[in-house]
Amino acid sequence: MIKKLVAYVVLGISEYGKKEILSIQIGENESSKYWLEILNELKNRDVKDILILWADDLTGIKESINVAFPNTEYQRCIVHQVRSTLKHVSDKDKSYLQKI
Numbered sequence: 001m002i003k004k005l006v007a008y009v010v011l012g013i014s015e016y017g018k019k020e021i022l023s024i025q026i027g028e029n030e031s032s033k034y035w036l037e038i039l040n041e042l043k044n045r046d047v048k049d050i051l052i053l054w055a056d057d058l059t060g061i062k063e064s065i066n067v068a069f070p071n072t073e074y075q076r077c078i079v080h081q082v083r084s085t086l087k088h089v090s091d092k093d094k095s096y097l098q099k100i
Helices: 032-044 061-068 078-086 091-099
Strands: 006-013 019-027 052-055 073-076
Touching: 006 032, 019 032, 032 061, 052 061, 061 073
Parallel strands: 052 073
Antiparallel strands: 006 019
16 A cells, blocks of 8 residues: 655754754644644744745644744745745736746
8 A cells, every 4th residue: 555645854953053953743634733743842842943944825824933932033935935826927927937
């Protein structure tokens, strides 16, 4: 039997510029409650603060971030911003954009 799962990777960059994988979670579906659990787990593992968190526009994600790390700035992922914007572009214009 084949089952689709997703690997969520939490990557941190220290104040010194060092990249560290803080967590890899395997899940079937995503929710703000799920992310709150992950954020609280990071907090329990002694992550003191998150300066900026990039994520998709999942409903409730901003609130989950604010509960776990109230001083964190939320930034919507640029890939998700582009995808969302392209939904409103005609197919003709999309083909033009691909040429440039």
